[in-house]
Amino acid sequence: MIEFLARVFIRGRESLSPSALRQAYGQLCGAVGIGLNLLLFAVKFFAGSVSGSIAITADAFNNLSDAGSSLVTLLGFRLAGRKPDPEHPFGHGRMEYISGLVVSGLILLMGVELGKSSLEKILHPEEVTSSVLVLAILAISIGVKLYMFYYNRAVGKKIHSTAMGATAMDSLSDAVSTAAVLVATLVGQFTGLMIDGWVGLLVALFILYSAYKSAQDTLSPLLGQTPDPEFVKHIQEIVLSYPEVQNVHDLIVHDYGPGRVIISLHAEVSASGNLLELHDVIDNIEHRLQKELGCVAVIHMDPIVTDDPETQRLRMAVAEKVKTIDPQLTIHDFRIVPGPTHTNLIFDTVVPYGVKLDRVQVQKRIGELVRELGEQYFAVVQIDNSYVL
Known part of the structure; x- marks a missing residue:
């Protein structure tokens, strides 16, 4: 479905730049996520109200928080795609991380409120009723979440977005939590055991854990995390593939948001070499790094005695x-x-x-x-x- 929607709503995909295509896919997936999560919230809230199950209601509000997450993600991709300006010469790419941090706060608040409701249900348990309709709603919800996991993971790999990858894992976790609610409903139906409040509490704890992981994933790049070792290895392989470069050190990767990376490094060259020729080699390396890795490269020459x-x-x-x-x-x-x-x-x-x-x-x-x-x-x-x- 995502590829069909991409053909409809992302016109001229072949001519778009990588950053523009990335932004378009991110916004599209965010919009689809909002629609599906709002639909799941509505049908689960109805099922929870009909059955009196706090676990189903908790799972419904989990989907509502996911819709909020998708909305903030959509806005984050949109704001992150704004062009650089005099006040922000490195662009607005980190808005994607900031939007993720806002989502984490919303998820945290939702988890706390649902935890309170679940504890109340544990202290004052009530009988939960179920029906074929309620069970069908939960089963369909699991299928929808598994589909969202599939398309988020596929798009995340396509546009190299860790945020989309995290969203995919969140969808998979939601499918697991809904499966737990389904099991609790079946147990209550056939055994009479009132474990609804306990399952609701587990779902609330899961939401709180998701908020913690989401905050961790967004705070780390905002604070300045170490770059991916594979990315570093690729940089070193490119630079050292030129025989004029003896060694590389003082490598720093400056991350201003997905697709907005500036790297700086020192390249050791022979002190007895021709300065103009060595400068030409360094220029070629900078251009190659930009072309192959999509980053701006600044290389300082360090002359060393080699003879x-x-x-x-x-x-x-x-x-x-x-x-x-x-x-x-x-x-x-x-x-x-x-x-x-x-x-x-x-x-x-x-x-x-x-x-x-x-x-x-x-x-x-x-x-x-x-x-x-x-x-x-x-x-x-x-x-x-x-x-x-």
């Missing part, structure tokens, strides 16, 4: 020494400044998060290890943090 055996020997020796502190430590921008009484070994050391020693301790230990290479050597170390995994 001096003594520099190479000391660099390798220092790198091995540093790894004895922690295998995760690496060095870059290594150079030698000799003097009449001592020689400075100047380099940067990357200390990833999770290393037990702090920056001062690492600097001190490196200085001690460098002196082991010879009393004339002194370490001048700049400590860097790693912004990728």
Whole structure:
């Protein structure tokens, strides 16, 4: 159905840019989600009222919160697609994350209210009546939610949207919770056990957990999360595929919303190379990264000595020494400044998060290890943090 609606409502899909196509699919799925969830809310609320089941009513309001989520998601995609302006030169892509955070708050409020109603039903249980119509409504609801899981997952993969992927898993979870309500209704019908309030409480707890996960998924990119390791690996493979580049470091991925990524990195090149030729290579790498990964790339050239055996020997020796502190430590921008009484070994050391020693301790230990290479050597170390995994 989604592809049929896409053919009807997304005209000229072949000529749309990736970001425009992504926005169109996101809005379409949001609109379909609103319609289906409102329909499910209406029929479940009717079934809950007829049967007196708090579990069915709770599940109905779960679908109402899902409709609100779809509405906010639709608005988020629409606002995120606005063009950059003087006040927001990086665009409005993070509105998609902000809309997700608003949805999380709505879901949280709904879960709290439904939890209160379920506790009241547990303390004061009432008999639940069911009918073929009520059971049919629940069964059809499960089928609809499974369909929503399928199309959200398919579209999420098509447009590379983690938000759509999360929506797909939410639909699958809704199908499971509705199945639990269906089981509780059948149990009450055939055994007389009044577990309706308990199942309603389980559904409320599930809604609260969904709110927590949703908030976590949206807060993380807003705060600035580490990039996908596969994305980082792809960047490094592209840059290092050029023989002029010896190494890559200080890689940072700046996320301004889906499809709005800026990357910056330092590329080590030979200090004896032709400056204009190396600059041309760096330009080509930046253009290739933009074309293949859809990101803006800014690359800083770091000249390093590659044709001096003594520099190479000391660099390798220092790198091995540093790894004895922690295998995760690496060095870059290594150079030698000799003097009449001592020689400075100047380099940067990357200390990833999770290393037990702090920056001062690492600097001190490196200085001690460098002196082991010879009393004339002194370490001048700049400590860097790693912004990728």
